[in-house]
Every structure is written in C-alpha cells, then in structure tokens.
Amino acid sequence: MSKKILIIEDDLVLQNSLDEFLKAEGFETIVAIDGEIGVQKALTEKPDLILLDIVLPKKSGYEVLQEVKENEKTSRLPIILLTNLGSLSDVEKALGLGATTYLVKADYSLDEITKKIKEILNLK
Amino acid sequence: MLGHKLRKFIVDEFNLRKQADELGVRVWETPSFLFIVMGFVILVAIAGVYFISNNYDSPDVLVISESTVVVILFTIGNFIIRSVDQVTRANKMKTEFISIASHQLKTPIAEINWQIELLLSKFPGGLSEKQQLLIGQIAHSSQKMARLVGDLLDVVRIDQGRLAMTNETLDLCALVAEAITNHRPLAIASGVQLQSVCPVEAAKVLIDKKRMGVVLDNLLSNAIKYTNKGGKVEVFLETKDNLVQVCVRDNGVGIPAKEQSDIFKKFFRSNNSMKSSTDGTGLGLYIAKNILEQSGGKLWFKSLENIGSDFFFSLPVIKN
Numbered sequence: 435m436s437k438k439i440l441i442i443e444d445d446l447v448l449q450n451s452l453d454e455f456l457k458a459e460g461f462e463t464i465v466a467i468d469g470e471i472g473v474q475k476a477l478t479e480k481p482d483l484i485l486l487d488i489v490l491p492k493k494s495g496y497e498v499l500q501e502v503k504e505n506e507k508t509s510r511l512p513i514i515l516l517t518n519l520g521s522l523s524d525v526e527k528a529l530g531l532g533a534t535t536y537l538v539k540a541d542y543s544l545d546e547i548t549k550k551i552k553e554i555l556n557l558k
Numbered sequence: 559m560l561g562h563k564l565r566k567f568i569v570d571e572f573n574l575r576k577q578a579d580e581l582g583v584r585v586w587e588t589p590s591f592l593f594i595v596m597g598f599v600i601l602v603a604i605a606g607v608y609f610i611s612n613n614y615d616s617p618d619v620l621v622i623s624e625s626t627v628v629v630i631l632f633t634i635g636n637f638i639i640r641s642v643d644q645v646t647r648a649n650k651m652k653t654e655f656i657s658i659a660s661h662q663l664k665t666p667i668a669e670i671n672w673q674i675e676l677l678l679s680k681f682p683g684g685l686s687e688k689q690q691l692l693i694g695q696i697a698h699s700s701q702k703m704a705r706l707v708g709d710l711l712d713v714v715r716i717d718q719g720r721l722a723m724t725n726e727t728l729d730l731c732a733l734v735a736e737a738i739t740n741h742r743p744l745a746i747a748s749g750v751q752l753q754s755v756c757p758v759e760a761a762k763v764l765i766d767k768k769r770m771g772v773v774l775d776n777l778l779s780n781a782i783k784y785t786n787k788g789g790k791v792e793v794f795l796e797t798k799d800n801l802v803q804v805c806v807r808d809n810g811v812g813i814p815a816k817e818q819s820d821i822f823k824k825f826f827r828s829n830n831s832m833k834s835s836t837d838g839t840g841l842g843l844y845i846a847k848n849i850l851e852q853s854g855g856k857l858w859f860k861s862l863e864n865i866g867s868d869f870f871f872s873l874p875v876i877k878n
Contacts, residue, residue, distance in 0.1 A: 445665060445669070447669040447672075447673065448665075448668060448669060448672060451669070451672035451673055451675075451676050452672070454676055454680065455672075455675075455676050455679075455680060458680040518661060518664040518665055518668065519661070520711070520715075520722055521715055521720045521722055522715070522719075522720040522721060522722040523720060524722065525722040525724065526722075535724065536722075536724055538664075538768075539664065539665070539668040540664040540665075540667045540668040540671070540704050540707070540708065541704070541708060541768055542768075543671065543672075543675055544672050544675050544676060544679075545675065545679070
C-alpha cells in the first residue's frame with residue numbers, strides 16, 4: 435500500500451511540483467493551501483507524513499506543527515518543515531516544537547526531498 | 559613579518575579615503591578623521607589654556623576659555639557619535655536588505671528548479687535531445703543563482719551568528735567521494751586530473767550534509783579553476799588521533815604571499831585568481847571556514863605562487 439503524504443503549501447507552483455513528483459514516485463498525496471485546512475486534513479485524512487511550509491495563511495506552520503503534535507491522534511506523525519526561512523532561530527524553534535527535520539526549499543531538489551521522506555518512512 | 563603587519567595596520571588605519579569608500583561616508587565623516595581632529599583640538603586646548611593662565615590673571619577669562627574648549631570638544635564628540643551611528647545604521651540596513659532580497663529570491667528559484675526537475679525527470683516525453691540539453695543548461699544557471707543567493711544569505715547569517723546547521727552523523731569519506739564525482743565533469747572540461755585517497759574505514763563526523771557539500775565544493779572548484787590545463791588536483795583524507803584531516807592539493811597558480819593574510823576575508827579575490835577565472839564572489843572560503851569552525855573543526859592552507867596550494871581542514875571524529 436502506498437504511503438500518504440500531506441503537503442501543506444500555499445505557493446501553488448511549489449505545491450504542484452511536489453504533488454506531481456511524489457505521485458510519480460508512487461506516493462498518495464493530499465494538499466492543503468493554508469494552515470487551517472492543513473490541521474483539518476492532518477486529523478481526518480490520516481497521512482503517514484506531513485510536508486509543512488512555515489509562512490502560511492490563516493495558521494502559520496509553527497501553529498500547525500504545535501496543534502498536530504499536541505493532538506494524541508497525530509502526535510507521532512513525522513513532519514518535515516519545508517521552507518525558505520533558514521536562520522538558526524527558525525530551525526531551533528521548529529525542532530523544539532517536534533519537527534522531524536528541516537529542509538530549505540531552494541537548497542533541495544525534489545529527488546533529495548523524496549529520498550528524505552523514504553528514509554524517514556523506512557522505505558527503500 | 560611583524561614590521562610588515564604593523565605598517566599595513568597603520569596605512570589601513572589612516573587611509574582616510576579608503577575608509578570613507580568602505581564605509582560609504584565622506585572623508586570628514588570617517589571616525590579616524592574625527593579622531594585626529596579631536597586629538598588636534600585637545601592639544602590646541604591644552605596649549606591655549608596654558609597660555610591664557612600664564613598671561614591673564616582674570617579668572618573670568620580662564621572660565622570663558624575653558625568653557626569654549628568644552629563646547630568645541632562636545633561638538634566634535636557629537637559629530638563622532640553621529641558619524642558612528644550613521645555607519646552602524648547603514649550597515650544594519652545593508653544587512654537587512656541582503657537578507658530580505660535573498661530570502662524573497664529563494665521562492666522563485668525553488669519554483670524554477672523544481673519545475674525543471676519535474677519536467678526532465680518525470681515528463682521528458684516529446685522533448686528532443688537538443689531541447690533537453692537546453693533545459694538542462696537553464697537548470698544549471700538557476701542552480702548557480704540559487705548558490706549565489708544562498709551564499710549572500712549565509713554571509714549575513716554568519717555575521718549575525720545565526721547560521722543554522724542540521725547536523726547528522728555522516729561518513730566524510732563518502733561525502734568526499736560524492737564531491738569528487740560531482741566535480742569530475744569540471745575537471746575533465748578543464749583538462750585537470752582529479753584523484754582522491756581515502757582510508758579504508760569510515761571517518762564518521764557530525765556535520766550538516768548540505769553545508770559540508772558547500773565546503774568541499776568550494777575547495778574542489780577553486781583547486782580545479784586555478785590549476786592550468788594538464789595540472790593535477792588530489793584529495794587526501796586521513797584520521798589522526800580523534801580528528802579526520804582532509805587535504806585538497808593542487809599544482810595551480812597559488813596565492814601570492816602578500817595576499818595570503820586576506821584569503822579568508824569576505825569578498826576577497828586574489829589578483830592571480832581573477833586572471834585565471836572571472837567567475838566567483840570571494841565568499842566561498844569565508845563561508846567554508848565558518849561552517850567548519852561552527853562544526854568544531856578548522857580550515858587552513860599553505861601556498862606558493864606558481865607552485866600550487868594545499869588547503870587542509872580537520873573535524874572531530876565521532877566514535878561509534
């Protein structure tokens with residue numbers, strides 16, 4: 435059974451690129467365009483992993499991260515922060531809130547992100 | 559050596575035009591100029607008060623002259639404070655501008671790179687070989703732009719002490735091997751031999767993979783760029799005590815002795831490096847040094863002009 439990835443990203447070009455690439459790699463994907471929909475889908479769609487942007491409308495990535503980690507049903511869900519904010523304070527805050535890892539979009543290719551997802555989900 | 563350093567310090571310290579250019583202010587607004595004026599005024603004031611106290615018995619004259627000196631000193635002091643304040647504000651604004659501009663540029667860069675990658679890797683059907691080659695070249699240019707923007711942002715973060723590292727335990731031999739593979743096309747295109755010697759056992763280090771890639775990329779691409787056709791670039795890796803040491807050796811143009819003390823400074827490019835390649839910002843070694851130091855390591859070099867350079871770095875080894 436293919437693993438389900440929730441992509442919470444408001445930039446439609448980036449969201450579409452991730453969506454298409456992951457589908458072509460055999461993943462099932464769900465997308466959310468803002469933080470509020472992101473939290474809802476994390477609870478209802480039961481994804482195996484979340485790709486989460488930080489700067490989002492309605493609820494920031496940090497708020498989404500906090501809510502998902504505080505909910506018993508989703509607290510163990512691996513979350514990759516995928517953003518272009520890359521200062522020490524951003525990384526420390528994200529990891530402190532329970533993010534599995536932190537990747538800067540402009541520094542990573544879609545292939546590298548996919549490899550990271552497979553590594554976290556223990557897939558070959 | 560010490561005499562040369564002292565002379566350089568004095569020349570740099572009192573080169574007012576150079577200082578004004580660097581700080582972006584007028585000559586009379588530079589802190590050094592105002593400091594010299596302040597010193598001169600103090601000397602004149604001491605002499606003036608001495609002269610007045612010797613020639614006039616009236617305490618009123620003495621009070622007026624001393625008050626005048628105090629007012630002049632306050633005025634100059636105020637100029638110095640305003641000048642330093644102006645320079646500090648300008649520097650802060652410049653840093654903020656680079657930070658905001660670089661960050662804003664990162665999103666469109668990621669969009670371009672990801673869409674090209676998606677197109678070439680998942681939907682290449684219908685594209686001719688020539689079209690794929692051209693799109694590949696666009697991708698390469700965009701990656702170069704991403705690297706440049708990333709470098710500028712990293713410099714700002716280093717200066718602010720906010721450079722983030724996502725460290726993990728990795729085998730440095732594997733990272734060196736990967737970097738060698740990535741640089742093989744550049745070496746072949748430049749007619750330079752590229753070789754590496756790694757120990758049999760893994761050398762585990764705690765490092766940010768992406769940032770280690772930047773360090774190796776800077777050292778290898780510099781070595782290849784500044785080595786003439788037919789030359790050789792070798793990478794040696796060895797473990798000593800609790801450290802792993804890497805040496806990137808080339809028999810290229812080398813660094814002139816008088817420029818060696820500046821090599822790790824921001825935006826510095828040596829004269830002979832600019833003759834060999836116009837490409838480069840002079841940020842690579844500054845960033846590499848800071849990444850290694852922040853990871854508990856260090857970076858140093860030995861170089862002889864027209865003979866070649868050895869760049870070394872070391873990192874603590876993680877046991878098991």
